[in-house]
Amino acid sequence: MVALVLKTTNDAQADARHRSLAVAAGFAHSPGVVQALQSPDPTAILQPLAEAARQGSAVDFVSVLSRSGIRYTDPVPGLIGQRAQGDIARAAAGQSFTEVFEGEPQNAVRALVPVTDAQGAVIGIVSAGVQTVDVGAEANRRLPVLIGAAAGSLALAAGGAALVSRRLRRQTHGLGPVEMTRMYEHHDAVLHSVREGVLILDADRRLVLANDEARQLLGMHPTAEGLPLDELGLDPEMTALLASGRTVTDEVHPAGNRLLAVNLRPTAVRGGPAGCVATLRDTTELRALAGRAEEAQDRLKLLNEGSARIGSTLDLTRTAQELAEVVVPRLADFVSVNLLESLLGGDEPPPGPITGAVLRRMAHQSVRAGAPEASVEVGEVAFYPEESPQAHCLATGRSELLQLADPATSAWLAADPARLAKSRAYGFHSWIEVPLIARGTTLGVVDFVRSRRPEPFETDDLVLAEELVARTAVCLDNARRFNRERTAALTLQHSLLPRRLPEQSAVEAAFRYLPADPRLGVGGDWFDVIPLSGARVALVVGDVVGHGIHASATMGRLRSAVRTLADVDLAPDELLTQLDDLVIRLAAESETDSEFATPGEVGATCLYAVYDPVSGHCCLARAGHPAPAVALPDGTAAILDLPAGPPLGLGGLPFEAVETVLPEGSLLALYTDGLVESRQRGMDAGLEALQQALTVPGLSLDTLCDRIVGTLLPDHPADDAALLLARVQRLDIGQVATWDVPADPAAVAGVRADAVRRLSAWGLEEVAFVTELVVSELVTNAIRYGGDPIQLRLIRDRTLICEVTDGSSTAPHLRRARVFDEGGRGLLLVAQLAQRWGARQTTSGKIIWCEQTLPAGV
Secondary structure, eight states: OHHHEEEEEEHHHHHHHHHOOOOHHHHTTTTTTTHHHHHSHHHHHHHHHHHHHHTTTTEEEEEEEOTSSSBBSSSSSGGTTTTSOOOOHHHTTTOEEEEEEEESSEEEEEEEEEOTTTOOOOOEEEEEEEEEEHHHHHHHHHHHHHHHHHHHHHHHHHHHHHHHHHHHHHHHHOHHHHHOOOOOOOHHHHHHHHEEEEEETTTTTTTEEHHHHHHHHHHHOOOOOBBGGGOOOOOOHHHHHHHOOOEEEEEEEEEEEEEEEEEEEEEEEEOSSSSSEEEEEHHHHHHHHHHHHHHHHHHHHHHHHHHHHSSSSHHHHHHHHHHHHHHHHTTTTEEEEEHHHHTTTOOOOOBBBOSSSEEEEEEEESTTTTTTTTTTTTTTTTEOOTTTTTHHHHHHOOOEEETTSSHHHHHHHTTHHHHHHHHHTTTTEEEEEEEEETEEEEEEEEEEEEEOOOOOHHHHHHHHHHHHHHHHHHHHHHHHHHHHHHHHHHHHHHHHSSSSOOOOOOOEEEEEEEEGGGGGGOEEEEEEEEHHHHOEEEEEEEEEEEEHHHHHHHHHHHHHHHHHHHHHHHHHHHHHHHHHHHHHHHHHHHHOTTTOOTTTTOOOOOOOEEEETTTOOEEEEEEEEEOOOEOOOOOOEEEOOOOOOOOOOOOOOOOOOEEEEEEEEEEEEEEEHHOOOSSSSSSHHHHHHHHHTOOOOOOOOOHHHEEEEEOOOOOOOOOOEEEEEEEEEEOGGGGGGEEEEEEEEEHHHHHHHHHHHHHHHHOGGGGGGHHHHHHHHHHHHHHHHSOOOOEEEEEESSSSEEEESOOOOOOOOOOOOOOSSSSHHHHHHHHHSSSEEEEEEEESEEEEEEEEEEOOTT
């Protein structure tokens, strides 16, 4: 409306200018005006003409001025002769123009036009114009119409704006202009700066929008919006995916040299327009990183598996095979594990690198069945020359990564035609040689070969191989050290145990000794069969606490002590008492020398039995050891009721012996607790199984031993087990001759004669002379130094045994007689003539005995 008012005012003013200029110009060029101005009285001529022109032209005044601006005419006569105001000089200069004049007599829009004579000189000026008041009146007359039109337009605009605003509010969900502007700015910034491509397609699969990232990933033209999908120049697979309209989540598709993760969703949800939106994410580098991460994860899994599987046993061959099984085919196509031959021979390898390569193949593994590419079989020894990678690896102590094209590798293979032929036949192209080094000691070398897998070994493969081999080297060294120590302990233990039982007539014996699981080390179980005087035999079984060399050494000391005490012919309970004192002393020694033993670990149990084949009596005592089992000839079996007694090493508690009569053919079983007790079975069940096994008829002792061991022992016993079976026998009554001797020196001759006659009856005339001397000496000593009753007994066994019993407990002793001594030569004579001699105490006195070797063939 303001614009219309301004325009109306301007139009009125312009009209006033045009009318004023037309009137002034018309009057200035009217005929007679020039002559009137040149006349003596221009006013008289021009005043009527000017008034007539004013009245007929709708202007407010028409004035004729002199060249200097003096009025010749004017609608107000009083102003004639006065000087007019305004820019008179411009008109006097010959220029026609219009102006808005402000001054006396009134403001007006006027035009000034010069009047020129025939020569073009200005001789006067015509001024015509319209008062400013009249111009404003014209504009005011048009103002109501303008105001009405403006009001109508404003009403229409307000109604339209309200409708449009309502529509926009509904379309923009109530967002105002500021929010809409901010949202658009954010949308535009995010859309074009996000590192993810965005495509929007309409229902006709035309491109509606694509951000900068999408154009870059798909290689689209900047003006691609509006084009159909098949004209965008995309890969066929990508085009087919976008045209499918299906919902897709992170599907990877190629786009040129890139791999894009595509998400595709329809837009026709919640009333939205039909079409779809796709987001694209470049996963090329991510895929490469994921591949490397997957490779690293696979290597870590291989290391973890190697740590779990390698070294499960303390066996060299098994440990080497475990490495080969872990590595093939995940790292190499062929692997061989080779150890120094000197190492396996028991020698301790020197620390540091090794010069010379005499290696034994411990294990190998291949992706091909049977490992046909192996040049050396498992268990074979091969020599590797100095130029070989194996020898160089051992000499330097460093791993090597080799290729077939390497000059050194080619030269080595060329010098070994058989190996070269196999490497060509199976396509060997890449090697890794890794030394087996543990605790600074080189043990051997491991070969890793690739043939079927085309890619060569890389540095990462070398690092992985070194990690696995380092783990294996420690396990192999542990196994080597364990085997060496176990071999030494077993050797010691076997040297301390009886290798075969002594020849004697009292019992028929068999034994079995089974060491515990190798992981637990050797134990301290032992057994023994000791021939005693008088054709008797001692049966011993014992168990030392603990495992290892210390237990074996303690067992050896106790076994030697038992044999020594048995030679003294101590009763079982007395022998155990002496053995208990010995164990106490050993424990005290271990406490003062803890470098070799743990204080308090010296302890043992023992069962000691003495069987006399003449009487059939068996005297037994035990120190914390399981009671023996006996199977009688009638087919029954039982555990002997024998006082337990404390284990050896406690001290201060007595041991009790029990004497029983065993019928001939009875089977006595002595054992350690490892035979009858295990984690799977209690001792009561074990003893029951042992008794049942002993009653199986018709089996030899060796067969019965195997049956008992197979029945009672698990596959991997947790403790050593010792079993000693003894079938008791009796000496025939004709093998024993007994005489009661009076305490009279005159009776010696008769006894001597009786002995010679019995020897003749036995066919032992060859030893009659010596026996006669021995009998004479022993009986004489008994009569002279002993006491009643005196008895002589001859026993024909594997040797000829002569025993003289008397009632005195005084023990004889051997001494050397001087030149003039009358006595002291009797026992010396007996010792020289007999194989061995001795004395043993009885409950009523003592027995002096000696043994003579029987002639050959008797």
